[in-house]
Amino acid sequence: MAQQHLDPTDPSLAGPVTGDALAGYLRAQATEFLRALRQHRESGGTATAGAVGAEEPVDAARALRRSVRRISASLHTFRPLLDADWSESLRPELAWLSGTLGMEHAYESRLERLLLALHRLSGAVFPTQADRVTPPPSAPDRGNLTVGAAKAGALLDRQLTLARTRAHSTALQALGSSRFHAVADSIAVLASEVPLTQKATTTDLLPYATAAQDRLQDAATALPLVTAGHPYNAEALIHGLSPDPSPHPQDAPWHQVRLLLRLHRYAQEVLEGAACADVRLLTAGQALDRHRDASEAAAAAASAARTPRIAPATAYALGVLHADQRHEVEAARFAFQQCWQKETVRM
């Protein structure tokens, strides 16, 4: 600390980062949104994700969501620096758009995750982390799916493809709606003119970014990290056979930290630029993404098992699959704990 003032790269020498930086960031994200929207429309715009030969719309949809998330996060973190009426009216619209555009991709990657897991559980050889560390033992090729695993895969394929198709239609409808055009118009205005408050251009952004970081820190500290740091604590599969069909309540605080981590990361982008992304923060975020994905995949397997008139072998495979994904949940918590421990030391 005593030497800090000698460091010529110390950002504190350059004066505080103010609302001007926020305006620049929001303009850039709005421009990014408009570019993605144009790309989406030029490429036909009939697909929002995943259709064969439709790489561009996938990228465009992802870019749309990417900028929407960042604008929405900045409106939240730096709320007092922005025109309140404008901000309050835009934020729910951005949340709606982000949610609507994300569903199709979510169902698609959930199905992919579950089918990959079914193959792995059937002994089909996929390159896993463990395989990379030591060569797999010369096991006989048990690669064919059992009847149960095959039927479970077909059932999940049917259910999640249906959900994905519906999400696709919903997204297409959304992109053609007047509600969407109103959001797009707002963002078009934002690309040239950011409605800052009068004092914003001279206000230091740091306290707001620090507050976002503190909220993350508090929420992460409240997580059961001691348990998560003990491998194989068997915590995530508690309630695995619970009669309550609601989502695992134990997952909610982790999902919350995932959102707070994102807010913190985007606030850092505003202050320091996107280039200086913190690798450990990204890794922690990826662990929480994996946590969310595995949690939802486990719920999808459990939900498929409640389909009437399925064969016992199908139900058995879905049970194994559910437990496998809940252990992925636990593994993701462990990975986050390991990462966060280092992160906290550094903070």
Next chain:
Amino acid sequence: MAQQHLDPTDPSLAGPVTGDALAGYLRAQATEFLRALRQHRESGGTATAGAVGAEEPVDAARALRRSVRRISASLHTFRPLLDADWSESLRPELAWLSGTLGMEHAYESRLERLLLALHRLSGAVFPTQADRVTPPPSAPDRGNLTVGAAKAGALLDRQLTLARTRAHSTALQALGSSRFHAVADSIAVLASEVPLTQKATTTDLLPYATAAQDRLQDAATALPLVTAGHPYNAEALIHGLSPDPSPHPQDAPWHQVRLLLRLHRYAQEVLEGAACADVRLLTAGQALDRHRDASEAAAAAASAARTPRIAPATAYALGVLHADQRHEVEAARFAFQQCWQKETVRM
């Protein structure tokens, strides 16, 4: 090393441990066997394990198996020091006896393990390691079993209780058989007179004990310990849905190390006395016991799921249970790896 000769407690100063120590150990174990057998007969001897109000037969049966295992292991490790004909004829009989007496207890503890897991998976609160580290979150009591979990429990109870009852009858028959009386007579002779070879009383036991340790070391080194040391490597559940109903081939080397560890431990007892039991060796052995128990429990759940005409909910619960026990297998490997790493540094 240079100071070792200054150490007055250095066992090398007392001269080598010879066949006399082996004879003393075998006499003690044989005496222990006869004591347990007498206790077993005095307590009625109708139960070999687990019956209500029959604590003594349980202890007696355990003591019988305990001494049989040690005699059998010593015959194996120090084979060249013992009369070959006698040794070769007694060893298969001891293996038969040990196996026969152990089955009832194995089925009993397998059922207990599976029912405990079903309750844990249903969210019924049991004190787990995690609970001890942090208090459980104020979760609503989801303690009641689902229909599927209850049915799975009833099915396992039926199947494993039947197996246990059969094992009980087999053990009772064995204890009344002429084959058993021949073994008991051999051990009675052993309690007073150990058939050592001529040179045995002057032969150093250490090379034989070291060879047993080397066999353990080699087998443990050949285990996939690098993978096992990565928590959540998802290795144990590979083939979890495999069409091949045979036991997991990946478990066999671990079972083998479990046996070699026991041989090493008993050889140490012969050389250094039972009192100086190595805590880390015991811990490693417990991890491998847990590995074996979880592996067999997982197989029992998978086997129960192949019962014809079970409900899908039952099959689902058995699938979750199977995966849970396979993760116990993986957790036990991790525990062994952690323990073995320290052990190897010390060796």
